[in-house]
Amino acid sequence: MADLPVHRETDGRSCGAVTGIPMNQDDVFANELLVASHGDICTHGAGALTGNANEVYVHEILVAGHTASGALCGLSHAGSAPTTEGSPDVFVGD
Numbered sequence: 001m002a003d004l005p006v007h008r009e010t011d012g013r014s015c016g017a018v019t020g021i022p023m024n025q026d027d028v029f030a031n032e033l034l035v036a037s038h039g040d041i042c043t044h045g046a047g048a049l050t051g052n053a054n055e056v057y058v059h060e061i062l063v064a065g066h067t068a069s070g071a072l073c074g075l076s077h078a079g080s081a082p083t084t085e086g087s088p089d090v091f092v093g094d
Contacts, residue, residue: 004053004065004093005086008033011066012084017042019049019083028058030090037061049083053092065092 008030010018019036020043028035037058038051051062066086 003091004067005088006030006053006090006092007036007049007064007066007083007086009036011036011086013042013047014082014084015042015044015047017044017047019043024061025059030087033087036064038064040064056092063092 007019009021010033012018020041022034022036022040024037024039026034035058036049038049038061040049041047049064051064052067053063053065056063056065064083066083
């Protein structure tokens with residue numbers, strides 16, 4: 001199992017934006033930032049994340065982890081808006 005850093009509110013996206021305040025929850029944190037999950041958008045107003053944390057959920061919604069492969073591309077944001085960063089020490093598996 002590879003380490004997959006959890007993606008959080010204000011973590012960067014490849015489009016230059018950051019992940020906005022999570023829409024699905026307001027009480028699960030990593031490093032004092034809200035944990036991002038499936039469907040959360042960036043501060044440009046689109047680029048919905050795809051949850052990819054194997055069996056890790058927040059309020060029954062799949063958590064989003066940072067991956068350099070672009071697996072988190074949201075198709076509604078000019079084709080993609082993959083993450084560029086995640087937690088330095090909180091991981092959600094692969």
